[in-house]
Amino acid sequence: MSRVNLERVVKHYGSVVALQEMDLEIQEGExxxxxxxxxxxxxxxxxxxxxxxEPTQGTIYLGNDDVTYxxxxxxxIGMVFQDYALFPHMTIADNIGFGLKERGAGKEEMRNRVGxxxxxxxxxxxxxxxxxxxxxxxxxxxAVARAVAYAPRVLLMDEPLGALDLKLREAMQIELRRIxxxxxxxxxxxxHDQGEAMxxxxxxxxxxxxxxxxxxxxxxxxxxxRTKFVADFIGSINFLPAMIVGDEGEWTVAETVGTKVKVPxxxxxxxxxxVAIAVRPERLELIANGGDGINVVPGxxxxxxxxxxxxxxxxxxxxxxxxxIELPPAEVHSETGDSVNIGWAPQNGxxxxx
Amino acid sequence: xxxxxxxxxxxxxxxxxxPQRQPGFHFPLAKVSFYGFCSLSYIFLLSxxxxxxxxxxxxxxxxxxxxxPPEELSLYWYTQIPDAHWEALTLSFSLAFMASILACIxxxxxxxxxxxxxxxxxxxxxxxxxxxxxxxxxxxxxxxLQMYYLFGDLTGIYVNxxxxxxxxxxxxxxxxxxxxxxxxxxxxxxxxxEEAALxxxxxxxxxxxxxxxxxxxxxxxxxxxxxxxxxFGDVPISIFLSAPGFVTFPVExxxxxxxxxxxxxxxxxxxxxLFSLGLLLLMQRIVxxxxxxRSGGGS
Numbered sequence: 001m002s003r004v005n006l007e008r009v010v011k012h013y014g015s016v017v018a019l020q021e022m023d024l025e026i027q028e029g030e031x032x033x034x035x036x037x038x039x040x041x042x043x044x045x046x047x048x049x050x051x052x053x054e055p056t057q058g059t060i061y062l063g064n065d066d067v068t069y070x071x072x073x074x075x076x077i078g079m080v081f082q083d084y085a086l087f088p089h090m091t092i093a094d095n096i097g098f099g100l101k102e103r104g105a106g107k108e109e110m111r112n113r114v115g116x117x118x119x120x121x122x123x124x125x126x127x128x129x130x131x132x133x134x135x136x137x138x139x140x141x142x143a144v145a146r147a148v149a150y151a152p153r154v155l156l157m158d159e160p161l162g163a164l165d166l167k168l169r170e171a172m173q174i175e176l177r178r179i180x181x182x183x184x185x186x187x188x189x190x191x192h193d194q195g196e197a198m199x200x201x202x203x204x205x206x207x208x209x210x211x212x213x214x215x216x217x218x219x220x221x222x223x224x225x226r227t228k229f230v231a232d233f234i235g236s237i238n239f240l241p242a243m244i245v246g247d248e249g250e251w252t253v254a255e256t257v258g259t260k261v262k263v264p265x266x267x268x269x270x271x272x273x274x275v276a277i278a279v280r281p282e283r284l285e286l287i288a289n290g291g292d293g294i295n296v297v298p299g300x301x302x303x304x305x306x307x308x309x310x311x312x313x314x315x316x317x318x319x320x321x322x323x324x325i326e327l328p329p330a331e332v333h334s335e336t337g338d339s340v341n342i343g344w345a346p347q348n349g350x351x352x353x354x
Numbered sequence: 355x356x357x358x359x360x361x362x363x364x365x366x367x368x369x370x371x372x373p374q375r376q377p378g379f380h381f382p383l384a385k386v387s388f389y390g391f392c393s394l395s396y397i398f399l400l401s402x403x404x405x406x407x408x409x410x411x412x413x414x415x416x417x418x419x420x421x422x423p424p425e426e427l428s429l430y431w432y433t434q435i436p437d438a439h440w441e442a443l444t445l446s447f448s449l450a451f452m453a454s455i456l457a458c459i460x461x462x463x464x465x466x467x468x469x470x471x472x473x474x475x476x477x478x479x480x481x482x483x484x485x486x487x488x489x490x491x492x493x494x495x496x497x498x499l500q501m502y503y504l505f506g507d508l509t510g511i512y513v514n515x516x517x518x519x520x521x522x523x524x525x526x527x528x529x530x531x532x533x534x535x536x537x538x539x540x541x542x543x544x545x546x547x548e549e550a551a552l553x554x555x556x557x558x559x560x561x562x563x564x565x566x567x568x569x570x571x572x573x574x575x576x577x578x579x580x581x582x583x584x585x586f587g588d589v590p591i592s593i594f595l596s597a598p599g600f601v602t603f604p605v606e607x608x609x610x611x612x613x614x615x616x617x618x619x620x621x622x623x624x625x626x627x628l629f630s631l632g633l634l635l636l637m638q639r640i641v642x643x644x645x646x647x648r649s650g651g652g653s
Contacts, residue, residue, distance in 0.1 A: 052549055072552040073561075079553035085546040089568040098564075099554035146554070156553075 002063035002153040002186060003028050004049060009058030011044050018044040020210045022058070026154075026188060031180050033189045033197040036207035036233070042190045043158060045207075049188060050156050051075050062153050078147030078185075080157040084139045086131035092118075092142055093127035099150045117145040120179060137168045144176065148183055155180070155187045161196065173199045194234045198222070206230050228352045231278050238284070238323045239276040240297070242351070244269060251346055257318040261295040262346040268353045276352050281326040283348040286313065286340050294343045299323065301338045315342055403627060410620035420617055431621040439622045442606035449517070449602060450585035453524035457581040458574055460525070461532025462567075468533065469540040483533045486526050495594035498523045502595075515597025523591045528581030535580065539573030572641045579637050583630070 004026040011019040019041045026032045034042035047053045048060060051072035060068045067075050078099075086095050096117055097110045105113070118124045121141040131139055140160055147155055160176070161169045177200045180187050191197055197204045198218040206213045206221060206229075214221055214230045225231035228239065242256035251262040252269040256277050268275055287296065299317035311329040314322040323342055334340050405422050410431055412424035468480050486494065499514055506512035513519035547569060551561040567574075592602040601609070603626070610619050 050549075050553060052552075072549070073555050073557050075553075076555070077553050079550060081546045081550060083544065083546065085544065085550040087547060087550070087565055087569075089571075098551065098556070102555040102560065146550075150555070 003061070004154050004186060004188065005061035006045070006048070007059045007061070009045075009048060009055045009060060011041075011048060011053065012056045017210050019048075019055075022212060024205065024212070024215075026186060028186055029184045031177070031187045031189065031200060031202045033191060033201040033204045034207055035191060035194060035197040035204050036213075037192055039209075040207040041210040042192075042207050044210075046156050046158055046188060046190045049154065050077055050079055076150075076153045078149075078152035078155045080140070080143050080147050080155070080160045082159040082162045084131070084136075084143045084163075086139055086143055086146070088131050091128050091130060092134070095131065095142060096146045096149050098146060103150055113149060117149055120182065121145045122175075136164050137172055140164065140172065141175065144179060148179070148185060151183075151185075153186070155183075155185045157187065157189045159191055160189075161191075161193075169196070170199075176200060198234070206233060208233075225278070225350070225352070228276055228278070228354055231350070231352060236281055236324065238279050238281060239321070239352075240279075240317070240319055240323070242275050242277045243273075244271055244275060244351070252351060254351060257297060259295075259297050261297070261349065262293075263349045263351045264347055266351055268351045271351075271353055273353075278350045278352050279323075279344050279348060281312070281324045282310075284323065284325040284342050284344050286315075286325060286327065286332070286334060287343040288341070293346065295346055295349065296341050296343045297323075298339065298341050301334050301336050301340055303336060304332065315340060317342065406620050407624050407627065410617060410624045412617065420620065431617040432625075434616070434618040435622045435625075436618060438606055439603070439610075439618070442601055442603040443622070443626070445517075445600070446586055446603035449520055449524055450582045452521055453528045453585040454578040454582040456521070456525050457528035457532045458578050461529050461577060461581075462536055462570075462574060464529070465533045465536035465540055465573075469537050480533075480537075484530055487530045491527065491588065491590035494526060495523065495591040498526070498591065499594040514595055515600055520592060520595045520602065523595050524581075524585040524588060527584050527588070527591065531580035531584065532574070532577030535577035536570055536573040539570045543570060575637055575641050579633070582633075586626075586630075 004024075006022055006024040009019060009022045009024075011017075022041075022045065024045070034045055036042050044053070048055055049062075051067065051070060051074075054069060058068070059066055062075060062077075087098065090098070093111070093114045096114045097105070100110050100113060114127060115124070118126065121144060123138055123141055123145075126134070126138070126142070131142070134142065140163075143160070144155075144157075157176075161172050164172060173196055180200075189197075189200065201218065203215065203217055204221055205215045208229050214226045216224075221230060221234050225234065225237075231237045232239075240256040242254040242261075244252060245255045245260065246253040247269075248262065250265060252265050253260055253262055254275065254277060255261075261277060263269075263277060287294070297317050299315040301313060302316045302322050303314040305312040305314075306329060309328075310326045311332045313325045313327060313332060313334070315325060316322045325342060408424050409420045409422045411427045411429070412421045413426045413428035413430050464483055468476060468483065473479070489497075498519075502512060502514040502519055506514070513522070543566070547565050548561050551565045552558075556564065587604055588602070589604045589608055592605045593608070596602060596605050603622075607619055607623065
């Protein structure tokens with residue numbers, strides 16, 4: 001197990017910039033997720049750490065070793081791929097034992113280790129089967145066992161659950177996290193699925209257009225997104241177009257759709273151009289009158305969607321997009337077409353720029 | 355009139371008129387003609403083989419002509435296969451075997467290069483590797499003979515009429531098949547298998563030996579088999595590159611038919627057919643099994 005360190009790493013493909021100067025340090029035993037839409041540079045970062053590609057500039061360290069130009073086979077890594085990449089012509093035992101054999105393990109040692117690993121992934125007794133005989137979830141667990149067989153310095157996973165259906169994906173998230181915790185192995189995980197990232201990671205790195213937008217744990221990023229992109233990518237959120245109009249003690253005053261509201265002061269408070277007031281749907285309420293210190297914006301209910309444990313109410317407040325409010329169904333008494341007030345406590349809103 | 359038309363009655367019920375099934379009209383004419391056509395294709399493809407095998411079993415005597423269907427079954431002509439046929443068969447077999455192995459040795463790296471590299475003139479290179487299939491074999495034969503004479507005049511080493519000379523000619527037409535089939539398999543090859551092997555600590559050569567090669571093996575077998583068959587059945591090239599007393603089996607048969615035709619030709623041909631059939635079944639087994647395995651990875 002090792003720390004992974006990327007220092008000022010840049011990757012260009014011809015004239016295309018896949019990664020703009022990246023600095024990232026992954027702690028020993030940490031589960032770090034690179035999260036972002038396709039083309040954000042997350043897979044490029046992973047492949048740089050794996051050694052499948054070389055950076056245009058910058059240095060990559062595994063532990064204290066500079067591995068920037070070390071080929072993958074000499075890096076002591078474990079890699080898990082989206083489509084498993086199990087060797088189809090080998091049995092499960094030979095797949096898992098592949099790396100051990102490369103390191104000159106004896107027959108007895110290999111058999112014992114394969115047995116241990118199959119116990120670890122809760123899949124004992126499949127030694128003599130072929131990959132084609134396994135289900136997707138089983139194949140992916142075998143792929144994990146193969147990757148960790150010889151205790152690599154870092155485990156790299158590239159959208160490993162992307163090919164599985166939703167139910168299985170959720171079970172596998174717990175499973176992967178358990179294996180990672182048991183082995184205490186430094187892990188870099190790539191996904192575009194924010195739920196996956198939040199369920200498993202110690203720390204999440206949100207990326208966009210080859211840059212890190214924000215780094216932090218799931219709660220941090222959810223509660224304090226630094227940019228509109230991060231706020232939108234993690235969970236759902238409402239944006240109200242606004243201008244900063246003043247200052248009131250600890251609050252910044254902004255005007256949105258003709259109403260003055262208060263938001264916590266932040267870097268964006270001094271912005272003179274258009275900003276966005278961001279509020280999570282579950283932090284909005286439908287209220288009769290504005291209480292003390294509550295932001296209130298009037299609007300009209302344009303739609304309601306029943307989602308089982310919650311009701312999503314769409315309120316047209318005069319912005320381009322309706323504001324979405326999530327409430328327990330029993331608390332919703334308004335009908336489509338009703339005039340309502342939406343309200344939220346100032347500390348639940350945020351002012352963000354692009 | 356109105357009562358007798360089903361349309362009127364159903365329409366008055368307000369329901370859709372059901373198209374009535376007419377027994378007899380549903381006579382499966384299409385089906386019969388389809389199967390008939392398929393059967394004809396099979397008969398067309400198999401009849402030459404049946405005639406050869408059948409006629410080879412006709413007893414006859416030194417003076418009878420070929421007869422089909424055979425009147426009395428006998429393996430007589432199988433005992434009359436001349437030694438020249440056996441020698442020619444041995445030569446053809448070794449030639450085809452060597453040619454297919456060499457075609458694989460040359461063809462696999464070529465296919466890898468053509469599929470994986472990003473060189474700008476890739477199209478040109480792949481045309482070069484296809485070219486032997488587009489030149490009529492007879493022209494190839496003449497060209498090789500001329501080339502050998504030229505080479506001989508320059509160096510004093512004449513390879514025409516030698517095993518090496520034949521082998522090169524057969525290799526020339528065999529390579530495109532291996533490049534074609536291996537290339538096709540490589541197109542579908544998941545390069546992440548190689549990345550997985552590298553990440554597990556295997557070097558480039560080990561990765562090729564333990565992962566790439568086994569996975570593309572069905573293509574290698576198929577290409578090798580084609581190369582073998584093309585070499586084994588070739589007349590136009592071999593006829594130019596053989597020497598008296600050193601001829602391949604098809605060329606021997608060709609001469610035999612011209613000079614002294616007797617049913618022993620059919621007997622040895624039948625043996626070749628059986629051999630080819632066996633080879634084909636063997637390949638099907640191997641490639642079929644490999645295909646089953648390479649579909650792997652769950653999902």
